[in-house]
Amino acid sequence: MREGIFAFRAWKLDPRTWPRKKVVLIGGAGLAIVLAACLALGPIVRARAAAAARQRGMTVEIGSVWPAFGGVKLKDVRVRAGQPEWMSGELPSVRIGLGLTFGVRSIAVRGGKIALSGSVDEVMERARALTKSREEDKAPAAGGPGPELSIEDIGLSWAGPFDRLSAFEIDHASAERARSTGQAEKGFVKVGAIRVRRGGMSAKAHGLVARFSRSGGSTRWSEANLEGLAFD
DSSP states (O other): OHHHHHHHHHHHHOGGGHHHHHHHHHHHHHHHHHHHHHHHHHHHHHHHHHHHHHHTTEEEEEEEEEEETTEEEEEEEEEEETTTTOEEEEEEEEEEEEOTTSOEEEEEEESOEEEEESOHHHHHHHHHHHHOOSOGGGSOOTTOOOOEEEEEEEEEEEEOSSSTTOEEEEEEEEEEEEEOSTTOEEEEEEEEEEEEEETTEEEEEEEEEEEEEEETTEEEEEEEEEEEEEEO
16 A cells, blocks of 8 residues: 555656646546536437427427537437327437537437327328427528438337228338438438238338429429338
């Protein structure tokens, strides 16, 4: 023990060790700043996400928040909408890209599942309501591009789209929307499998790929391919 104390004192007093001590101190200070930033980032992101969700009649829970290059990365995100609940989602990884003014520049979702409940008309009406921002000054201009979107390997289950016993399911869905030139956007939708059940009949499709472009508020589908379709 005494030898260790004497060695530490010698390390402090020996001028040859000062450059190394400086590096250690600077590195420790840098690590402390990074840790403090991470601890402060979590409450800020959670507060902003909760406020945005409330404006649309939703709740959101975020497991953890990590800084990422040009934005933040959210882990274990859970969302709920409606009373009674008509939509819920569990997303293990969401990356949000931020601009210079901290506006949302891009959203990337990797994996997860979404559950819907209700008729087609009810769900579409509620979904349209979610897309309407209550803060007009923060919304993009009409017809203008929104944040770039990237979705990979999402599953969706929908209970009761046509009648109480009907069901609609999607497996391994991916999609992308990115800016091309000016105010124009382009993207694609890719689905591994789609299953529909209604009454005593069911159908399954697989290998759906569709591409689109969007400009001036209108969307144009340029390509759509389906590998197979089967009825039971």
